[in-house]
Amino acid sequence: MKIKGIELKRIGIPLKKPFKTALRTVNFAESIIIILKTDDERIGYGEAPPTPVITGDTNGAIISAIKDSIEKLLIGEEIENMERIMWKLNGAIVRNTSARAAVDMAVYDLFGKLYKTPVYRLLGGYRDRVETDITISVNQPEEMKEDALKFIKEGFTALKMKVGIDSQKDFERVKAVREVVGYDVKIRLDANQGWQPKEAVRVIRRLEDSGFDIELVEQPVEAFDIDGLKFVTENVETPIMADESIFSPYDAFKILKLRAADLINIKLMKCGGIHNALKIIAIAEACGVECMLGSMIESKLSVTAAAHLACAKRNITRFDLDTALLLAEDPVVGGVKAEAPVLIIPNRPGLGIERINGLKDV
Ligand SMILES: [Mg+2]
Numbered sequence: 182m183k184i185k186g187i188e189l190k191r192i193g194i195p196l197k198k199p200f201k202t203a204l205r206t207v208n209f210a211e212s213i214i215i216i217l218k219t220d221d222e223r224i225g226y227g228e229a230p231p232t233p234v235i236t237g238d239t240n241g242a243i244i245s246a247i248k249d250s251i252e253k254l255l256i257g258e259e260i261e262n263m264e265r266i267m268w269k270l271n272g273a274i275v276r277n278t279s280a281r282a283a284v285d286m287a288v289y290d291l292f293g294k295l296y297k298t299p300v301y302r303l304l305g306g307y308r309d310r311v312e313t314d315i316t317i318s319v320n321q322p323e324e325m326k327e328d329a330l331k332f333i334k335e336g337f338t339a340l341k342m343k344v345g346i347d348s349q350k351d352f353e354r355v356k357a358v359r360e361v362v363g364y365d366v367k368i369r370l371d372a373n374q375g376w377q378p379k380e381a382v383r384v385i386r387r388l389e390d391s392g393f394d395i396e397l398v399e400q401p402v403e404a405f406d407i408d409g410l411k412f413v414t415e416n417v418e419t420p421i422m423a424d425e426s427i428f429s430p431y432d433a434f435k436i437l438k439l440r441a442a443d444l445i446n447i448k449l450m451k452c453g454g455i456h457n458a459l460k461i462i463a464i465a466e467a468c469g470v471e472c473m474l475g476s477m478i479e480s481k482l483s484v485t486a487a488a489h490l491a492c493a494k495r496n497i498t499r500f501d502l503d504t505a506l507l508l509a510e511d512p513v514v515g516g517v518k519a520e521a522p523v524l525i526i527p528n529r530p531g532l533g534i535e536r537i538n539g540l541k542d543v
Pocket residue numbers: 371373399400424425446
């Protein structure tokens with residue numbers, strides 16, 4: 182099973198409701214879909230959503246990274262030589278993590294098909310299903326309260342509230358949601374870099390003093406501000422999770438060496454795919470630090486790849502894989518099955534994707 186070439190397509194899917202964070206508002210999910218072809222007529226699927234404000238990757242950059250830098254190095258490579266392919270893929274281009282993640286997951290898809298085994302079993306096989314949280318976009322407290330109630334009625338038991346726009350208002354947002362959902366529901370906060378370090382300490386302590394029982398706070402300060410992240414981690418009791426501050430395995434090592442965060446949010450689009458994510462998971466486990474597996478606004482294709490990884494490893498203890506549930510349509514046939522809030526991996530080789538409808542030319 183030798184790599185013959187990479188075909189690129191694109192896909193666009195409307196969201197049920199605008200996705201709003203401290204960094205951006207998204208109405209429409211768009212991605213580059215890659216179809217990795219082999220000499221024995223097999224295909225592997227991969228996906229790269231452009232997320233310019235987080236990864237710096239745009240549609241054009243993803244296409245160019247794959248076509249100009251990655252594809253030519255992989256043609257002729259045997260799928261079973263995983264380490265060699267990954268070494269070439271990650272050496273082909275720096276940054277451009279979304280493009281590398283798309284190719285990485287397509288290689289794993291084919292690797293699973295080669296051995297007729299679901300990817301999560303090849304990677305570890307710890308479980309075959311996970312329970313995802315659900316994201317509440319940052320809006321007025323009243324609207325966030327209504328969203329929270331709707332999700333609880335749908336069966337979700339963990340809410341991820343987007344905050345980070347105005348810390349005074351953020352307190353009101355959390356108060357409104359906690360008061361209406363009660364204390365059996367987990368609430369995680371994601372400030373998406375929106376607070377200053379001292380501001381973050383002030384608002385998190387206020388939430389602690391109010392007894393709102395916040396499970397964790399994700400990325401309180403700007404991605405580059407590792408000192409600020411460490412300051413927050415050391416000055417509150419609530420666990421602090423690094424998201425935008427950690428892309429690569431080295432970033433994870435650096436932050437954990439400094440004890441600048443208590444938890445890590447891994448996303449395939451930040452680290453460049455499953456191969457690099459496995460290294461971050463190992464570094465974190467060696468440090469006694471648990472990981473969450475998250476995603477960008479993506480279709481069910483790359484969420485399926487993330488879910489395979491999430492199911493493979495014991496040290497991934499939190500799951501933020503709700504984005505396919507936020508989309509108004511699902512053009513991906515096969516892959517992970519959602520019985521909200523539970524995502525179940527089908528017993529099919531590779532990623533288990535059957536086909537993708539509505540693909541357009543790039
Ligand atoms: Mg985040």
